[in-house]
Amino acid sequence: MDTSSKENTQLYCKNSVQPVERPSFKTEYPSSEEKQSCCGELKVFLGALSFVYFAKALAEGYLKSTITQIERRFDIPSSLVGVIDGSFEIGNLLVITFVSYFGARLHRPKLIGAGCLIMGVGTLLIAMPQFFMEQYKYEKYSAFSNSTLSISPCLLESNHQFPLTVMEKSKSQINNACEIDASSSMWVYVFLGNLLRGIGETPIQPLGIAYLDDFASEDNAAFYIGCVQTAAIIGPIFGFLLGSLCAKLYVDIGFVNLDHITITPKDPQWVGAWWLGYLIAGIISLLAAVPFWCLPKILPRPPSRNVSSSPPEKSEFIVDDHPDYQTHHGERATIIDMARDFVPSLKNLFGNPVYLLYLCASTVQFSSLFGMVTYKPKYIEQQYGQSSSKANFVIGLINIPAVALGIFSGGIIMKKFRVNMYGAAKLYLGSSVFGYLLFLSLFALGCENSDVAGLTVSYQGNKPVSYHERALFSDCNSRCKCSETQWEPMCGENGITYASPCLAGCENSTRSGRNIIFYNCTCVGIAASKSGNSSGLVGRCQKDNGCPKIFLYFLVISVITSYTLSLGGIPGYILLLRCIKPQLKSFALGIYTLAVRVLGIPAPVYFGVLIDTSCLKWGFQRCGSRGSCRLYDSDAFRYIYLGLTVTLGTVSIFLSIAVLFILKKKYVLKHRSFITKRERTMASVRIRKESSTTSDHLLQPKYWPGKETQL
Numbered sequence: 001m002d003t004s005s006k007e008n009t010q011l012y013c014k015n016s017v018q019p020v021e022r023p024s025f026k027t028e029y030p031s032s033e034e035k036q037s038c039c040g041e042l043k044v045f046l047g048a049l050s051f052v053y054f055a056k057a058l059a060e061g062y063l064k065s066t067i068t069q070i071e072r073r074f075d076i077p078s079s080l081v082g083v084i085d086g087s088f089e090i091g092n093l094l095v096i097t098f099v100s101y102f103g104a105r106l107h108r109p110k111l112i113g114a115g116c117l118i119m120g121v122g123t124l125l126i127a128m129p130q131f132f133m134e135q136y137k138y139e140k141y142s143a144f145s146n147s148t149l150s151i152s153p154c155l156l157e158s159n160h161q162f163p164l165t166v167m168e169k170s171k172s173q174i175n176n177a178c179e180i181d182a183s184s185s186m187w188v189y190v191f192l193g194n195l196l197r198g199i200g201e202t203p204i205q206p207l208g209i210a211y212l213d214d215f216a217s218e219d220n221a222a223f224y225i226g227c228v229q230t231a232a233i234i235g236p237i238f239g240f241l242l243g244s245l246c247a248k249l250y251v252d253i254g255f256v257n258l259d260h261i262t263i264t265p266k267d268p269q270w271v272g273a274w275w276l277g278y279l280i281a282g283i284i285s286l287l288a289a290v291p292f293w294c295l296p297k298i299l300p301r302p303p304s305r306n307v308s309s310s311p312p313e314k315s316e317f318i319v320d321d322h323p324d325y326q327t328h329h330g331e332r333a334t335i336i337d338m339a340r341d342f343v344p345s346l347k348n349l350f351g352n353p354v355y356l357l358y359l360c361a362s363t364v365q366f367s368s369l370f371g372m373v374t375y376k377p378k379y380i381e382q383q384y385g386q387s388s389s390k391a392n393f394v395i396g397l398i399n400i401p402a403v404a405l406g407i408f409s410g411g412i413i414m415k416k417f418r419v420n421m422y423g424a425a426k427l428y429l430g431s432s433v434f435g436y437l438l439f440l441s442l443f444a445l446g447c448e449n450s451d452v453a454g455l456t457v458s459y460q461g462n463k464p465v466s467y468h469e470r471a472l473f474s475d476c477n478s479r480c481k482c483s484e485t486q487w488e489p490m491c492g493e494n495g496i497t498y499a500s501p502c503l504a505g506c507e508n509s510t511r512s513g514r515n516i517i518f519y520n521c522t523c524v525g526i527a528a529s530k531s532g533n534s535s536g537l538v539g540r541c542q543k544d545n546g547c548p549k550i551f552l553y554f555l556v557i558s559v560i561t562s563y564t565l566s567l568g569g570i571p572g573y574i575l576l577l578r579c580i581k582p583q584l585k586s587f588a589l590g591i592y593t594l595a596v597r598v599l600g601i602p603a604p605v606y607f608g609v610l611i612d613t614s615c616l617k618w619g620f621q622r623c624g625s626r627g628s629c630r631l632y633d634s635d636a637f638r639y640i641y642l643g644l645t646v647t648l649g650t651v652s653i654f655l656s657i658a659v660l661f662i663l664k665k666k667y668v669l670k671h672r673s674f675i676t677k678r679e680r681t682m683a684s685v686r687i688r689k690e691s692s693t694t695s696d697h698l699l700q701p702k703y704w705p706g707k708e709t710q711l
Contacts, residue, residue, distance in 0.1 A: 041295065041296065041299055042212075042215055042216060042299055044291065044295065045109065045211065045212070045295055045299075046212065046224055046227065046228070047291075048288070048291035048292055048295070049112070049204075049208045049211075049212065049228055050227060050228050050231035051231070051288050051291075052112065052116055052204055052208075052285075052288040052289075052292075053204070053208075053228050053229075053231045053232040053235065054231045054232065054234060054235040054238075054288075055116070055119075055235065055281070055284045055285045055287075055288040056119060056197075056201050056204065056232075056235065056285065057231075057232045057233065057234070057235025057236050057239065058235040058236070058238050058239045058242075058281050058284060059119075059123050059197060059235075059239065059278070059281040059282075059285065060088070060235070060236065060239065061235060061236025061237070061238070061239025061240050061243070061396070061400070062239035062240070062242055062243050062277045062278065062281055063085065063088075063126075063194065063239075064085075064236070064239070064240070064243075064373055064374055064376075064377065065239060065240045065242075065243025065244070065247070065277075065377060065392040065395070065396075066243055066246075066247075066272075066274040066277070067081055067085065067374060067375070067377060067378060068377060068378050068381065068388050069247065069251075069271055069272050069274035069388065070084065070187070070190060070274060071628045072269065072270075072271045072628055073136065073251060073271045073274060074186070074187040074190075075619065075621050075627035075628050076187060076627070076628060077608070077612050077626070077627075077628060077629065078375070078378070078608035078609075078611050078612050078628075078629065079605060079608040079609045079612055080187070080608075081604075081608060082374065082604035082605040082606075082607060082608030082609070083191070083604075083605055084187060084190055084191050084194060085194070085374050085604040086600070086601040086602065086603075086604050086605055087191045087192075087194040087195045087198065088194045088195070088197055088198040088201075089198060089597035089598070089600045089601040090195055090198060090597075090601055091122075091194070091195040091196060091197065091198020091199040091200075091201075091202070092198045092199070092201065092202055092593065092594070092597040093198075093594060093597050093598055093601070094198075094199060095199055095202050096202050096206075096590050096593050096594040096597065097590060097591070097594055099111070099202045099203050099206070099207070099590065100202075100203075100206040100207070100586050100587050100589060100590015100591070100593070100594075101342060101345070101586070101587045101590060103203055103206070103207050103586065103590075107297045108203070108207040108208075108210075108211050108297070108586075109211070109292040109293075109295035109296070109297070110292060110293060111203045111207055112203050112204055112207055112208055112292045113289040113290075113291075113292030113293050114203075114289070115199075115200045115201060115202060115203040115204055115289075116200065116204075116285055116286070116288045116289030116292070117200070117286065117289045118196055118199055118200030119196070119197050119199075119200030119201055119285045120200070120282045120283070120284075120285035120286035120288075120289070121196060121200075121282070121286075122192075122193045122194065122195070122196025122197040122198075122199070122200060122282075123193065123197055123278050123281050123282035123285055124193070124278065124279065124282035124283075125189060125192060125193030125196060126189070126190050126193035126194060126197075126275075126278045127193075127275040127276075127278035127279050127282070128189050128193070129186035129187070129189045129190065129275075130251075130274075130275035132186065133186055135252050135255060135256060136251045136252055136271055138263060138267075138269040138270075138271075154477070154479070154480035154482075154501075154502050154505055154506055154507055193278075198597075200285075202593075205589060205593050206586050206587075206589035206590040206592075206593055207586055208228070209225060209228070209573070209577075209589055210585040210586040210589055212224050212225060212228070213225070213577055213585060214582075214585070215298075215299040220415075221574075221577075222411050222414035222415050222570060222573075222574050223411050223412070223414075223415045225411065225570060225573055225574075226407060226408055226410060226411020226412065226414070226415075226570045227408075227411070229407045229408075229411070229569055229570060229573075230404050230407050230408040230411075233400060233401075233403045233404035233407055233566070234400075234404055236396065236400045237396050237397070237400045237401060237404070238396070239277075239281070239396065240392045240393070240395045240396025240397075240400065241392070241393065241396040241397065242277045242280065242281075243277060243392040243396070244389045244390070244392035244393035244396060245389075246272050246273045246274060246276050246277050247265065247272035247273075247274075247387075247388045247389040247392060248265055248272060248389050249272055249273035249276065250270075250271075250272070250273065251271040251272060251273055251274065251275075253273050253276075262511075262516075264539075265387055265388070265389055266387050266539060267538075267539060268487070268489065268540065268630060268631075269487070270388070272388065272389070345584055345587055346591075348581070348584065349580065349584060349587070349588055349591060352579060352580060353662050354575070354579040354659055354662055354663060355576070355579050355580055355588065357655055357658050357659045357662065358572070358575060358576060358579070358655075358656075358659050359591070359592055359595050360595075360655050361652045361653075361655035361656045361658075361659060362572065362576075362592065362595075362596065362652075363595045363596050363598070363599040363600075364599065364648055364651050364652040364655065365432065365648070365649060365652035366596045366599070366600055367599045367600060367602075367603040367648050368603070368644070368645045368646075368647075368648030368649050368652070369565075369645075370600045370603040370604060371603040371604055371606075371607035371644060371645065371648075372641070372645045374603075374604040374607065374608075375604075375607055375608070375611060375641060376391075376395060377391040377392055377395060378391075378611075379637065379638075379641050380394065380395075380551075382632045382634060382637055383446060383447055383634055383637065383638060384447055384543065384547055384548075384550070384551040384554070385447070385450070385540075385542060385543040385547060386551070394555065398555060398559055399555075399558055399559060399562055400562075402559040402560075402562040402563040402566070403562045403563070403565075403566040404566075405563060405566075406431075406562065406563040406564065406565070406566030406567040406569070407566045407567075407569045407570060409563075409567055410427070410431075410566070410567050410568060410569055410570035410571055411570045413427070413567075413571075414570055414571060414574055419571065419574075421574070421575055421578045421579065421663065422660075422663050422664065423571075424571035424572070424574045424575045424578075425571070425575055425656075425659055425660045425663050426660060427567070427568055427571040428568035428571045428572045428575060428656060429568070429653070429656040429657065429659075429660055430568070431564055431565060431566075431567040431568030431571075432565065432568060432649065432652060432653050432656055433653055434564050435561050435564040435565035435649075436565075436646060436649040436650065436653065438557060438560055438561040438564060439557075439561050439642070439645065439646060439649070440646060441557055442554065442557060442558070442561075442642055443638070443639070443642055445550050445553050445554045445557065446550070446634060446635065446638045447543050447544070447546075447547040447550055447551075447634060448543075448544065448634065448635075449633060449634045449635065450497055450540060450541060450543060450631075450634075451463075451495060451496045451497060451541065452489075452496070452497045452498070452499070452540075452616070452617075452631060453472075453474075453496050453497070453498050453499070453503070453504070453523065454471040454472040454473070454474065454499065454503070455471065455472070455499070455616045455617055455631060456616070456633075457496060458474075459474040459476055459523050459526060460526060461494065461496060472484050472499055472503055473503070474523065476505045476522045476523035476525075476526055477502070477503050477504070477505040477522070477523055479505075480502050480503070480505060481502075482500060482502035482503050483500075483502075484499075485619075485620040486499065486500045486502070486503075487499055487500070487617060487619055487630040487631075488500040488501065488538075489538075489539060489540045490504055490506070490518060490521075490536045490537065490538060490539070491536055491537050491538075491539055491540060491541040492504060492521060492523075492524035492534075492535075492536040492541075493524060493534065493535055493536060494524055495541055496524070496541065497540045497541045498521075498523065498524075498536070499617065501518045501521070501536065503523070504518065504521040504522075504523045504524055504536060505521050505522035505523040505524075506518035506519065506520065506521040506522075506524075506536065507519065507520040507521070507522075508520060516537070516538045517535060517536075517537060518535060518536045518537075518538075519534070519535050520534060520535075521534045521535060521536055522534070524536055575659075576588065576589070576592060577589075606644075607641070607644060610640045610644065611632070611637060611640055611641065612629065613636070613640070614632050614633045614636035614637045614640060615629035615631070615632055615633075616631045616632060616633050617629070617630040617631040618630065
């Protein structure tokens with residue numbers, strides 16, 4: 001009995017010890033369940049970040065698609081539209097430095113969630129002027145004619161009944177019109193709303209990308225960033241498609257009877273429901289904030305990121321002049337300590353030559369891309385005679401998917417081929433060089449100016465014509481009392497567009513619904529026409545027959561160029577993340593975003609100012625001040641738009657070459673010397689092993705098996 005009791009006691013002790021040892025084993029080596037939960041939280045963050053990138057890109061793409069709509073609705077020039085577009089970068093500029101530096105030590109997911117809320121409110125604010133402004137009014141002669149009434153567009157000097165009554169009535173109401181026209185200054189709300197969007201977007205990029213890179217394995221980091229950037233490109237696809245849909249809807253839809261609207265989306269004065277998409281984008285941004293409030297501040301780091309030894313490519317350009325920067329994970333630094341380290345951290349970043357040169361190259365390249373994307377819908381409209389709706393549809397459905405595919409392909413290449421930092425720099429440079437070489441071919445893919453009497457051709461149909469103030473008037477319309485500021489284009493039977501039926505010398509007109517036909521136009525008669533008629537229709541004449549074919553070539557080259565340029569996006573990001581110290585990752589991304597925003601602010605502005613110089617016919621507000629441009633010189637527009645983009649891209653290429661040169665000089669040479677030293681060490685070890693093996697081999701015959709004697 002005593003022996004059995006002792007055995008039972010020993011068995012009990014063994015069983016009781018095992019449960020105590022297992023928890024300690026779990027703390028040192030996480031179980032598969034804990035790894036799955038950690039991986040699950042990281043994937044939730046990846047999904048949430050991808051969605052918020054989609055939301056902010058949706059709003060940004062929609063803003064680009066409504067540039068011409070906002071310009072016409074508020075009757076402002078392109079330069080002022082560029083200021084409105086640049087207010088997003090101004091909002092970023094105000095807070096990006098502090099958010100990226102201090103936010104790295106705080107709860108990053110919650111900061112991103114708060115930014116989404118601010119971004120959603122700002123997007124909703126952009127749409128508010130529509131609910132406070134008066135209804136949109138456009139220049140249209142047919143506004144005071146009934147469906148069956150025939151009136152002379154040419155206001156003859158001898159006719160003083162109906163026309164002068166209308167003119168006197170309009171003169172008596174000019175003061176009231178000027179007071180009402182003050183509502184056009186509500187573009188300030190669009191400016192402020194876009195400014196709030198920029199402030200709210202601030203923590204998303206630096207904190208989100210750094211959070212992913214901190215807690216993802218090195219093999220997956222590039223792929224995850226590629227997924228996020230791809231979502232950021234998918235957003236503008238829906239943004240431009242939404243802009244295309246809203247551009248087909250009249251601006252005051254739901255507020256007026258659409259049966260009384262006499263213009264169509266093809267009319268240059270048409271304004272779509274630009275405000276509707278901002279309501280949708282604002283709600284999506286608010287919904288994107290929800291998941292971030294449920295995510296933890298930190299996640300367990302993968303085992304591959306906890307290894308103390310880092311690969312040579314990661315540490316070549318890390319400046320360790322300040323040992324105080326080395327902060328361990330888990331230390332709680334006070335705000336004062338963080339502020340004290342701000343200037344040394346800034347010096348540490350700018351003391352890194354690769355980071356500094358890549359920063360300059362990226363900011364210049366993004367400036368060219370900002371200006372190009374902002375005015376691309378306008379360029380397609382003016383250069384190829386397409387409607388605003390079709391321009392947005394083409395960009396959203398064809399051009400932007402190529403950008404998304406390029407970014408995703410860059411992430412796949414980085415992951416599959418395990419491209420190092422030097423390889424990433426080569427891929428970034430190669431994509432830029434080939435992209436801008438393809439972009440040069442767009443100079444040859446332009447359409448000629450539309451034939452507009454008094455602006456691009458003479459009233460006899462001769463080219464060219466020099467523009468001056470009285471060029472719109474000729475002998476054929478001298479008997480008519482026409483306004484040179486009016487822009488109601490009419491297409492004559494001779495294929496020439498006239499600024500208005502009055503300037504075409506049309507004597508009468510008939511209207512049935514929205515179709516208006518003008519007859520007995522004296523100016524149309526003096527220029528040769530195929531049919532011999534002197535009539536015309538409302539609207540501008542189409543471009544020449546070769547222009548649609550050139551437009552197809554433009555789309556093909558534009559898609560290939562977009563794919564090529566975007567292929568270097570992820571390699572550039574990886575180069576940025578790997579050339580700096582890990583604890584400065586968020587701060588470096590913040591400075592990077594700040595620099596891009598600073599140079600991105602003036603890009604749409606000076607693009608718009610230079611584009612305005614190519615305007616041939618300006619519109620005028622009711623008080624007499626200059627409004628938006630009605631007609632551009634196609635050739636001048638093309639050279640300014642493409643020339644600025646290529647010039648900035650060329651500067652970016654030279655800076656990228658400098659980055660590659662420094663990497664080759666410092667990284668590759670040091671890496672080779674490191675490999676040479678390692679090979680020498682391995683060779684010496686191999687020689688020692690061979691010598692020891694040889695000596696053992698020579699000694700072995702001295703020992704004969706089965707004999708105890710030693711020779």
